[in-house]
Amino acid sequence: MAWDDSAGSADGGVAFDNRPIGVFDSGYGGLTVARELQKRLPEESLVYFGDSARCPYGPRDQAEVDRFVQQICTWLLGRDVKMIVIACNTATAAGLAHAQRAFDVPVVGVVEPGARAAAHTTMNRRVGVIATKGTVESNAYSDAIRHIDAGITVFSTATPRFVEIAEMGLKLADGPIEDYMSEATKVYIRPEFEDIAREYLEPLRRCEIDTLVLGCTHYPLLKALIGGVVGRAVTLVSSAEETARDVDHILRRRRSFAQPGHAPVYSFFTTAADTDEFRRFGGRVLARPMDVVEHVDLPDLIVS
Amino acid sequence: MAWDDSAGSADGGVAFDNRPIGVFDSGYGGLTVARELQKRLPEESLVYFGDSARCPYGPRDQAEVDRFVQQICTWLLGRDVKMIVIACNTATAAGLAHAQRAFDVPVVGVVEPGARAAAHTTMNRRVGVIATKGTVESNAYSDAIRHIDAGITVFSTATPRFVEIAEMGLKLADGPIEDYMSEATKVYIRPEFEDIAREYLEPLRRCEIDTLVLGCTHYPLLKALIGGVVGRAVTLVSSAEETARDVDHILRRRRSFAQPGHAPVYSFFTTAADTDEFRRFGGRVLARPMDVVEHVDLPDLIVS
Numbered sequence: 001m002a003w004d005d006s007a008g009s010a011d012g013g014v015a016f017d018n019r020p021i022g023v024f025d026s027g028y029g030g031l032t033v034a035r036e037l038q039k040r041l042p043e044e045s046l047v048y049f050g051d052s053a054r055c056p057y058g059p060r061d062q063a064e065v066d067r068f069v070q071q072i073c074t075w076l077l078g079r080d081v082k083m084i085v086i087a088c089n090t091a092t093a094a095g096l097a098h099a100q101r102a103f104d105v106p107v108v109g110v111v112e113p114g115a116r117a118a119a120h121t122t123m124n125r126r127v128g129v130i131a132t133k134g135t136v137e138s139n140a141y142s143d144a145i146r147h148i149d150a151g152i153t154v155f156s157t158a159t160p161r162f163v164e165i166a167e168m169g170l171k172l173a174d175g176p177i178e179d180y181m182s183e184a185t186k187v188y189i190r191p192e193f194e195d196i197a198r199e200y201l202e203p204l205r206r207c208e209i210d211t212l213v214l215g216c217t218h219y220p221l222l223k224a225l226i227g228g229v230v231g232r233a234v235t236l237v238s239s240a241e242e243t244a245r246d247v248d249h250i251l252r253r254r255r256s257f258a259q260p261g262h263a264p265v266y267s268f269f270t271t272a273a274d275t276d277e278f279r280r281f282g283g284r285v286l287a288r289p290m291d292v293v294e295h296v297d298l299p300d301l302i303v304s
Numbered sequence: 305m306a307w308d309d310s311a312g313s314a315d316g317g318v319a320f321d322n323r324p325i326g327v328f329d330s331g332y333g334g335l336t337v338a339r340e341l342q343k344r345l346p347e348e349s350l351v352y353f354g355d356s357a358r359c360p361y362g363p364r365d366q367a368e369v370d371r372f373v374q375q376i377c378t379w380l381l382g383r384d385v386k387m388i389v390i391a392c393n394t395a396t397a398a399g400l401a402h403a404q405r406a407f408d409v410p411v412v413g414v415v416e417p418g419a420r421a422a423a424h425t426t427m428n429r430r431v432g433v434i435a436t437k438g439t440v441e442s443n444a445y446s447d448a449i450r451h452i453d454a455g456i457t458v459f460s461t462a463t464p465r466f467v468e469i470a471e472m473g474l475k476l477a478d479g480p481i482e483d484y485m486s487e488a489t490k491v492y493i494r495p496e497f498e499d500i501a502r503e504y505l506e507p508l509r510r511c512e513i514d515t516l517v518l519g520c521t522h523y524p525l526l527k528a529l530i531g532g533v534v535g536r537a538v539t540l541v542s543s544a545e546e547t548a549r550d551v552d553h554i555l556r557r558r559r560s561f562a563q564p565g566h567a568p569v570y571s572f573f574t575t576a577a578d579t580d581e582f583r584r585f586g587g588r589v590l591a592r593p594m595d596v597v598e599h600v601d602l603p604d605l606i607v608s
Contacts, residue, residue, distance in 0.1 A: 096454070097454035098454075100453050100454040100455035100456075101454050101455045102455075103455070104429075106424075106453070107453075107455075112451075112452065117557070120410075120550075120553050120554045120557045120558070121557040121558065123558060144451075147416075147448075147451060148416065149404050149410070149411075150400070150401035150402075150404040150405050151404035151405045151406075151407070151411075152404075246424070249424050250424045253421070253424045253425040254424070254425065254427060
């Protein structure tokens with residue numbers, strides 16, 4: 001009998017699995033999740049896939065995004081990944097359950113971990129969610145938050161222009177890659193961006209939320225802008241750290257960690273035509289240089 | 305702006321809350337959860353309530369158990385608890401969502417944490433659940449497991465006699481309180497108990513499950529018996545440890561831990577007429593002596 005009351009306490013032999021973890025997003029945003037994975041699980045190899053050629057996913061309909069999710073998961077499994085993280089809220093809402101039914105490896109999304117963090121954080125049980133149109137319309141966050149605490153009222157709003165602003169900042173920021181966040185802070189706090197943020201967030205503030213879920217992996221880049229508008233009384237929650245924690249638990253429970261001392265390999269792939277741009281901006285999100293970014297042709301992805 | 309990307313990293317002043325955590329069950333079973341809370345959060349005070357006069361909850365209808373849950377939560381809030389743990393699967397399935405909507409403090413159940421542990425553990429995505437009739441009929445576990453991983457097939461079966469066997473063992477076991485688990489192991493591995501266990505578990509084994517949720521807080525007492533029948537290839541999951549971890553996260557995120565160095569107070573209450581019996585057997589589950597157990601009259605509970 002294996003007894004798994006406490007994580008990692010299962011008896012029997014120790015097993016390892018040096019295969020990489022697959023992580024994907026419609027673009028750079030999911031690198032915020034990859035960064036947390038690197039921090040928490042430094043011995044794990046990662047294969048990151050950014051579908052920039054078809055970015056943004058937010059305004060697309062669910063069935064189309066679901067199709068992209070299944071294509072990319074199939075492609076990642078061709079790279080022999082041991083599990084898959086859908087590091088994109090829109091893609092999680094549209095395709096997670098389908099991918100879980102379709103594939104044999106664990107597939108994890110960012111919605112459930114973020115929802116749990118928000119449910120555990122709120123004191124007055126009024127939670128705001130900002131996300132893309134697709135994520136908001138799927139009700140994925142309100143369902144997931146209320147699944148954990150049925151007493152929470154969720155106020156959701158689509159804030160698509162935040163994706164544009166985040167991308168703009170990535171291109172405008174300068175300085176050493178490790179300092180990107182503080183550089184970006186200067187870039188993002190501009191009167192015209194603040195006006196947009198105020199227009200989006202003022203209604204949520206009036207709902208007296210005390211917790212705000214950044215329901216798009218791009219949004220953590222804008223925390224200074226968003227936090228400045230909603231004020232100190234509102235706690236911002238991003239899914240990146242929570243998702244990395246779940247990945248940790250899954251690998252521990254399945255005894256599938258990479259071997260101690262394993263030298264991790266990070267591989268980056270994008271459907272973008274300009275892999276150099278992806279490498280430059282992606283490194284800013286990842287807070288470390290990406291050595292090589294390989295291009296993947298969309299037709300190869302679709303038939304894979 | 306408070307930034308809560310990583311648990312406990314929120315800025316601002318540090319706050320403490322020395323009020324106790326309320327924990328309840330239909331009897332002793334929930335003390336397996338109290339034990340994990342003590343282990344993980346040794347500075348937290350606990351108020352434990354065992355509704356032994358109305359035990360077992362398993363065969364009762366959902367509406368009745370829901371009513372009990374609301375009564376006990378009201379009573380616990382009268383003891384000024386900062387949060388409530390429903391340390392009973394049947395009560396969680398019947399009354400958690402209602403209690404979350406009705407009360408202002410966080411209310412946590414044991415189903416969601418146990419479901420998450422099972423979903424993260426299974427390799428072949430075939431999970432068994434054994435529980436009381438009420439819990440099985442509520443579909444609480446299958447819903448919660450499939451909410452986390454839609455690709456998992458859940459096989460549930462009601463095993464009400466395991467509650468009787470667990471209680472019997474508590475009464476038959478002897479020896480020092482700290483060794484109860486090993487003593488109980490001897491008590492539980494009897495041919496007549498093994499016959500019952502085989503009858504319950506053989507169908508699940510034939511379903512080729514690789515993970516079995518002990519969906520009743522009594523069942524961890526029977527892990528040797530159950531594990532012996534299902535075999536080493538099946539990992540047993542109990543909610544106790546996972547629930548304690550969730551409580552830890554909630555207190556951290558809400559900055560509601562007891563002050564460091566706080567001397568915890570444990571208070572035990574039961575509706576049982578014989579508080580001495582509750583004290584004796586409860587101590588075995590808790591793996592430490594209960595100094596005082598106070599009696600609560602049912603009418604006081606109902607009007608509280």
